Amino acid sequence: MEIGRPSRTAMAVAQARAYHQLADEPRVFTDPFAIPIVGESALEKGDFDLGLDPDLVRRRRLLIAARSRFADDTVAAAIAKGTRQVVVLGAGLDTCAYRNTHPDVRFFEVDHPDTQQWKRHRLAEAGIAVPPTLTFVPVDFETSTLTEGLAAAGFDRTCVTVFLLLGVVMYLTRPSIADTWLYIAGQGSGSVLVMDYLYPVARASSQSMDERAKRVAAVGEPWLSSFTADEVRGALVSSGFAEVEDCSAAVLLSRYLGGTVTGPMNSAIVRATVA
Numbered sequence: 001m002e003i004g005r006p007s008r009t010a011m012a013v014a015q016a017r018a019y020h021q022l023a024d025e026p027r028v029f030t031d032p033f034a035i036p037i038v039g040e041s042a043l044e045k046g047d048f049d050l051g052l053d054p055d056l057v058r059r060r061r062l063l064i065a066a067r068s069r070f071a072d073d074t075v076a077a078a079i080a081k082g083t084r085q086v087v088v089l090g091a092g093l094d095t096c097a098y099r100n101t102h103p104d105v106r107f108f109e110v111d112h113p114d115t116q117q118w119k120r121h122r123l124a125e126a127g128i129a130v131p132p133t134l135t136f137v138p139v140d141f142e143t144s145t146l147t148e149g150l151a152a153a154g155f156d157r158t159c160v161t162v163f164l165l166l167g168v169v170m171y172l173t174r175p176s177i178a179d180t181w182l183y184i185a186g187q188g189s190g191s192v193l194v195m196d197y198l199y200p201v202a203r204a205s206s207q208s209m210d211e212r213a214k215r216v217a218a219v220g221e222p223w224l225s226s227f228t229a230d231e232v233r234g235a236l237v238s239s240g241f242a243e244v245e246d247c248s249a250a251v252l253l254s255r256y257l258g259g260t261v262t263g264p265m266n267s268a269i270v271r272a273t274v275a
């Protein structure tokens with residue numbers, strides 16, 4: 001992340017969710033705020049996709065939609081079982097906190113201060129009200145700690161909580177990812193982490209992926225970390241997680257779209273539960 005500038009990749013994934021509302025049938029993920037939060041004009045740009053293989057662009061869009069659906073389903077199931085706190089880490093233009101219908105469920109959006117400030121402007125411009133259940137927590141994962149940021153925001157360290165970490169770990173260094181996992185593993189037993197990650201092969205596996213890697217690096221957000229499934233499982237278990245459900249991107253998409261989307265996919269999503 002470049003100092004003083006909001007995340008450009010946050011806008012790119014929000015545009016993908018917005019375009020998904022219009023372009024894809026069946027829709028994997030429904031979000032009434034997806035288009036307003038990017039603004040109608042932003043829908044047309046999609047800078048990161050220009051000139052890339054249209055199949056890859058579509059797969060990526062469906063994956064971004066599917067990971068949000070997976071997160072929504074996890075949050076809904078946890079709330080049904082009594083969870084009353086949700087933390088959206090590296091929230092970008094994510095809107096789950098604005099779609100929350102439970103007045104007793106608290107949401108915390110943690111993000112880089114520059115991105116968070118920009119989001120607050122975007123919300124105001126779009127006329128999306130900030131619900132009283134939401135607290136903004138500005139934290140740079142590389143220079144400050146979740147412990148300090150969330151404590152200052154009134155987060156309850158003893159409550160069972162869902163943590164969402166979508167489209168973020170690839171942009172962080174391994175030490176700050178490890179600190180984040182340890183922090184979450186110290187939350188109440190039964191707390192859940194949902195996180196996606198890139199496989200190490202991602203950059204070299206296709207020209208289009210390599211081109212995308214170059215584009216995110218060019219806007220100051222290079223991919224810094226990738227993992228094998230075994231590495232993620234091992235690191236999560238040694239951090240203090242018990243159950244680790246790892247789902248490759250291909251499996252995730254076939255869960256929602258029944259095997260209709262094929263082609264190289266170089267990421268996975270994990271749902272891990274604190275022991």
Ligand SMILES: C[S@@+](CC[C@H](N)C(=O)[O-])C[C@H]1O[C@@H](n2cnc3c(N)ncnc32)[C@H](O)[C@@H]1O
Binds near residue numbers: 007013089111
């Ligand atoms: C690709 S966006 C994903 C946003 C959101 N989770 C989503 O799925 O729409 C990456 C997010 O990670 C955040 N991020 C990247 N580096 C960060 C850092 N060092 N500290 C805090 N947030 C960071 C960015 O501000 C941005 O919101």
